[in-house]
Amino acid sequence: TLSGSTAHADIFHDGGVEVHAVREAAQFRGYLMQQIREFDPTWTIVSSEDPGQTLLEAALKVSPSRVIYLTHTSQMLPCGPHGFLPSESRTELLRQSAGIIVVSQFLKDYVKRWSGCDSIVVSPPVYGAGPFPRYGRFDDGYITMVNPCAVKGLPIFLDLARQLPDAPFAAVPTWGTTDADRAALANLPNIRLLQPADDIDEILAQTRILIAPSLWTEAFGLIVVEAMLRGIPVLASDVGGLPEAKLGVPYVLPVRPIERYHQSAASSEIATPEMPEQDIAPWLAALQALLTDRAHYEQLASASREAAIAFVAGVSVDPLEQFLRNLTPAAPRQATTAATIAEPKTVAGLPANLTPQQRALLALRLRKKNEAAPKQQALPRRPPSDSAPLSFAQQRLWFLDQLEPGNVSYNIPLAVRLSGPLDRVALSRALEGVVARHEVLRTTFSQDAHGQPAQRITPAQPVPLPLVDLSHLPITERDAATHEHAAAEAQQPFDLIAGPVLRATLLRLDSTEHVLLLTLHHIVADGRSLDVLIHEIVTLYTAAAAGQANPLPELPIQYADYAVWQRQWLSGEILEQQLGYWRRHLADLPTLQLPTDYQRPAVQSFQGARHALQIPANVTEALRALSREAGTTLFMTVLAGFQTLLARYSSQDDIVVGTPVSNRSRTETEAMIGFFINTLVLRADLSGNPSFRELLGRTRELAMQAYAHQDLPFEMLVEALQPERDLSRQPLFQVTFALNKAATPSYDRGPLKLQPLDADSQNVKFDLTLELLERPDTIEGYFEYTSDLFSADTIARLAEHFQRLLSSIAADPAQPIAALELLPEAERQQLLVAWNATTIDVPGEQLLHDLFAAQAERTPDAIALTDGTCSLRYGELSRQSDLLARHLQNLGIGPETLVGVCMERSLEMIVGLLAILKAGGAYVPLDPNYPAERLQFMLDDTSAAVLLTQERLIERLDPAGSGHSTRRICLDPGWEATIAPQLPPLRRATTPQDLAYIIYTSGSTGVPKGVAIAHGSAVVLMHWARTIFSQAELAGVLAATSICFDLSVFEIFVPLSWGGSVILAENALHLPALPNAADVTLINTVPSAIAELLRSDGIPASVRTVNLAGEPLPRRIVEQLYQRPHIERVFNLYGPSEDTTYSTWALLDRDDLRAPSIGRPVANTQIYLLDAAMEPVPIGIPGELYIGGDGLARGYLNRPALTAERFIPNPFGEPGSRLDRT
Structure with missing residues (x-):
């Protein structure tokens, strides 16, 4: 609303703000000085939209100590490599300001580095409170760029439009778009020009993807955040603050930024940037991915929206309000003369170039100013009362x-x-x-x-x-x-x-x-x-x-008296202001999930212990130097390191830590004994894998805001937030941090010397506390922990990891926090090498069936196979399988040829498996009970040349409609008579690298996948088993698992390789009914099956060993098994189908009350627990399980892309070795 005018300006009101619109730029400087003199504001805020700093200079002249500089782009600053008009004299104007406000951490770092000035980050609170509409649509809308111009990366936008002529592009010309830019845009038929709109939704509602390829240092991409809020994927450049605006969500794409400017002779003119050539290849690849992959588009749109909404929820004017509240305004303005000295905020900040007389004068003025400042009202005494x-x-x-x-x-x-x-x-x-x-x-x-x-x-x-x-x-x-x-x-x-x-x-x-x-x-x-x-x-x-x-x-x-005053003072508006901040800051507070050694008790016992630590002097000094450089305190720097440690241990990026504050800001309380201390809840955001420097900036802002609201007692905070009551832990947070300067008082009085002793208290209040003291040369202290949850060894490792982390931070704080080193070299070697030292010698050319053949020669008359009714001795099993193998070779079966096996459990089934291997082929088990469609899929997927089956199953296996011909061989009793008597002898052409079998996964997560296992991998499993299980244990191995599951490989081939007997059963629950159940010495099955056998008392007294795999193993089952006096050993085994049957093994101790472990790697196998950066996690910390070694499958049959995704190069092994990412 226009409300008046002066000789040089129109005056109107907008949102309660009086705005003076100066008509001519030449009049601006003088008009500004006049208004400051007349209005005499407490603070004058000058924007950096003035590369010559003329307005800043004018404001400083009439209000030397009350000018705040606000900047949002480094181009307009007078310092550093990006500035249009770099000048030391104009940089000095920045240093004279009472404070500097910036809009991003990037800009804060830039100002500090190139001017030496500290500043505060205030995110622009311009986004509104929501809810925000969702506009991002995969198949509709423009690829949009706002303010297309040279410095904003217009050439990249134009090249993308040329490369994708069928894609719809849109440009929104604003202040930077020249006539030449408009002409270039108009030349491309797939680019539409949209008119700028007052409401950003008018533009974004038409947008499918936002392009922000800026070549100069955008301090913070407001339009980027606006688009993300509405579920629109953004492709933004990697210069300036745009990575911050992207909030950790890709894409942030490379550009060659503007590095040089051509300066005209008139120093007041803005320099012309020199535009570098650009490589659009990464931009084109990213854009095509979003245009062609709906799932990728939707995932990025959702992630972008969630990140932006979370960010905007945390945007507040509180930092700005606190910044202004903490500044000390100068005394009422006096006439400015050449002798006037700008008053710094503290004596410590007196300019070093002042003469001693000037410094003394300035200190005197500051002292007088302090004396003249309003005095804090003394705390009253309460009326006399007991x-x-x-x-x-x-x-x-x-x-x-x-x-x-x-x-x-x-x-x-x-x-x-x-x-x-x-x-x-x-x-x-x-x-x-x-x-x-x-x-x-x-x-x-x-x-x-x-x-x-x-x-x-x-x-x-x-x-x-x-x-x-x-x-x-x-x-x-x-x-x-x-x-x-x-x-x-x-x-x-x-x-x-x-x-x-x-x-x-x-x-x-x-x-x-x-x-x-x-x-x-x-x-x-x-x-x-x-x-x-x-x-x-x-x-x-x-x-x-x-x-x-x-x-x-x-x-x-x-x-x-203090208690009475506190209750009277902390009420009304003061209470609501404090509570409001904490309610916003602690909304949806997470629980820190630190891995523990012991299960959390239902009620906290408060029993604990301490582990001492000391930070070396060189690391301490490096952290102090980093703190000075970053404008933080040592407390903030070490806190950021501790938050990083907790994030790495918990795999969380929303970390909550409590920290005590003395809460003795009143002079009356300094010499009092009493419970004044308060606890602040510091909630750190470590999302997006920031560099440690960036995290340090976040931590500083976090701490400053918390200190600004420290008057609210923790007790009131708990009452206001009403967290769920839980007697097993403290409310709001379970980990605390404190770092204080070590006091060195002398209590000696004449001949009596006093020395405080370390209190060896076993009482703890929190799960974990880090208590540190800063001494002149080092930092020392202790971790205090609850022994209900942690062992002493675990905390000792944690302390060592913290030391290593701080050393890594001190060496290179620019590293992303996920790349900072946690592990000492000795522990790293232990995890990667010592605990994976599983090598055993395995004959290099041995095949899976060779082990059986050698055993058949040694003990031809021993029972190899029985179903309780019929049996086959080793010699007879060898003869029958040789006969069938010769027949299969005669049909063309050889290396890498797949043969299906769809049979009911019988002696003939085992004959068939051995025959296929001897012929050189690989068997593919097919369960007769599978649906016909699944059986047909597996036959088609393998292109099996031959199928071993039985007459009664033929009608289930009609291959009509399949794309290949499969020959059937029925192995019913008397099958030998159907084989031609004169067949060539067996030929050996198979190598350990050739396939032994294909086992299909269940298909529960999609289409079944055939896992391809080679002979060499299976042979390693056989030799490992020989080192673990005795001849007596293998004397009678129950084979009750379908051959479609890899547990069957152990049950069949381990006993046949080492002279034991295979005892066939339909399934494990049929064991009690077997005529020869008393011959079973080893059961290899899943926990649910053994639990049922325990319930029905169906485990024969002959069983000495039980192997359990395939499911999580409850401790109670182990205890119940060991209650059977005849059971001597219980094993817990683990292995995905992508590794040959078993990857790890654990012999369980009957007296160990902990949850059963999956143990250690089997022979010639390596196990790694890695974090998201593919680095080993510390001992006891969850990570993703990766398996390497000789047992790995070759991959998935006919699935090269899936194989490449699951089986990745091993960064810790020999060249060409792989890992299975489980």
């Missing part, structure tokens, strides 16, 4: 104590060694003086008449100080006894109703050595309180020992 409400922090501990009386997890123990002559009377008086001085130390807690908890202050009384004399013990035992007494004292519960809340004990080691044990309940103290307590005990002890009066000044208030 009772008061609890503070918010106390109230939560009170409720926890009511919930679990006697819980010692909130005990705070302190032990101080006293060396030198000790005056016990003076020490008692000092303790009594501290308790008299601090009401909170003589407070009890109970309910008032209204049922509300209240604190009641009791009169000062003597403090018991019992003496425990340990001097009679040998010197070598005194330290241990001291630790025992300290631990026992720390485990004594407090009675908050009766009191006291402070206990003291004195241990006497000898006449000049004592240890003072103090224990307080957390409801009356925090960590800072212990420093106050020791300081005051030392001060009062010194005075009492010298016969002097109490030298300590009176406390201005007591803790109960």
Whole structure:
């Protein structure tokens, strides 16, 4: 609404903002200075849309300390390689500003690097609250570019349109589009020009794919985010801040950015960029993928929309509000003269080039300005009373104590060694003086008449100080006894109703050595309180020992006064503002899923331990240097490293950590004992695999916002958010982090020396805590952990991984966080090499049936095969299979020829399998119970030349309609008579690389896939089995698994290879009915089948060994099996069809109560657990299982693309070796 005008500007109102539109550019500078003088604003914000910085210079002249610079592109900055008009004098103008606001982390880093100035990132809050319509459609809409011009990558857009003449393109010309650009666009018939619209939805509703090929440093791609919000895939360039705008979703494609500008003689003119040639190949490939693959398009559209919505939900003006709140405005403006000195915000920030006189003058002005600033109102004392409400922090501990009386997890123990002559009377008086001085130390807690908890202050009384004399013990035992007494004292519960809340004990080691044990309940103290307590005990002890009066000044208030004030102050608008931030920040809070050694108990026990660590000096200094460079504190840098560690351990990118803050911002509280500490919930976003530098920027903003809202007590936050009640864990977060500067106070008083001892507390409040102290040369501290969940070995490894991670960060913080090293070299070698040292010697030319043939020669009369009614000895089985093999060779069966086997379980079926192998072919098992369509599919897929079957199955196997001819051979009783008597002898042409069999997967995830296994792979399995199972165990192996499943390979060929007997059964549940069940010594089946045999008591007493595979194995089944006295060994085996039968094995201990492991790799097999970056995960951390070695299948029959996807090059093995990605 136009509301007026001046000589040079029209004035109107828009959204409650008064806007002055200056008519002529030449008048802008003077008009700006005039308005600043008249309006005298607290802050003047100047935009960087002025490459000459003339407006910034003008604003600084009339308001030298109250100008904030806002920039969104590096081209308009006067520094660095991207600026149009680089100039040191104009860069100095940036340094004179009170603050700089940028819109991306990229720009923040750029400003810091090229000007030395710090800045704050404020994401533009321009997107609205939603809901956002979804426009992205695979088969409709334009490939759109907004603001097509040279610097925005118009040549790439034009080349794409030329390469894809049938695809519809659209361009939206705006401020950068020249007449020449319009002409170039109009020359292509498949490009339509769309008019700019006030509503972005008018453009995006017509858009299928957005192209953003900018060649210069876009600070943040607003249009990119707008498109993603609406489910539109985006192809954007990799320069500037666009990768940030892409929010971790591809594509971010390469361009050759603008690197040179041609500057005209007139320095005030914008330079002309030199446009580099572009390679559009990656752009074309990406665009074609989106245009031709619907599934790819839909997946990217959904991922883009989810990422953008999550980002926009976190966009807030809170950082800007806090930034302005933290700035200190200058004193009222005075007349500006040449002698005026801009006032920096702190004395530490005084320009180094000032003379000593100027620095002194400036420091004086700052001091006077501080004295003139409004003073914080003092905390009032409460009316005289011996009772008061609890503070918010106390109230939560009170409720926890009511919930679990006697819980010692909130005990705070302190032990101080006293060396030198000790005056016990003076020490008692000092303790009594501290308790008299601090009401909170003589407070009890109970309910008032209204049922509300209240604190009641009791009169000062003597403090018991019992003496425990340990001097009679040998010197070598005194330290241990001291630790025992300290631990026992720390485990004594407090009675908050009766009191006291402070206990003291004195241990006497000898006449000049004592240890003072103090224990307080957390409801009356925090960590800072212990420093106050020791300081005051030392001060009062010194005075009492010298016969002097109490030298300590009176406390201005007591803790109960603070509690009353806190409840009055934290209400209304202040409370809502604090709560509003935390509700937004912690919406849909995840639970951190750290892998644990033990199952989480239903109720937290608070029992734990500590593991010490120390960061080396060189790494500490590198982290400090990184912090200075990034404009962060060391706390933020190490926190970002800890968040990275948790993300790598949990495979999550939404990481929640608690951190304590002292919450003693009021001067009255600095010397008080009390429960002031607060806990902030820091929720880190590690999505998109950012570099550590980028994560550090995110962490800084996260911490700054959290500190700006630290006044809300954690207890109120929990009450407001109402997380699901769970006695097994703390609410909101389960991991905490703290890093503080190590205090080095001297408590020595004359001949008495004091040394605080490390409290060996076994009480923990959280699953995991990292507590660190920054010392002059290093960082040291400990991991504190709950022993309900973690073993000491696990935490020791975690500490080592954290050390390695920090070293990797210090060496190269530009790395993506997924690439930062976690594993020490020794552990890496253990995972990759030592634990995969499974090599055994296997004869190089041996085939699967050779093992059987050799055994048949050794023991021709031994029983090889039986079904309980009929049997075949090794010699007879060898003769029959030789006869059939010669017949098959005569029919043309040889290496790489596939032969189908569709038979009911019988002796003839085993004869057929051996015959196919001896003939040189590979068998393809077909279950007669499969649907006819599946059987036909498998016959067609394999192009089987011959099918072994039985007469009664013929009608199920009619190949009519198939594309090939399959010859049938029926192996019914008497089949030998159908074979020609005169056949050529067997020819051997097979190699270990040739196929032995094809087993089809179930097809539950799609079309069945034939897994191709070679002879060499199967032979390795046979030799491994010989090293694990004894002759007695293999004497009678139950073969109850369909030959269509790879467990059958073990059941049939292992016993036949090493002289055992194969005992055929229809399935495992038929075992009790077998006439020769008492001959079974080994069962190889799935857990569900053995569970049924256990239930029916169907396991014969002859069974000594049970192999279980194919399903997860419950521990209770193992326990039930070992309850059978005849069962000596139970194995848990694992292996996908893509590896020969078994990949790993574990002999289960009858006394091990843990969930059964799948164990270690079988012979000549390598097992790797890898993360998304194909790097080994630490011990105990989940990863994706990859299998390598001699047992791997050749691949999938007739599925080369699927084979290439599943079987990948092995980065840890010999050239040409592969891994199965399971």
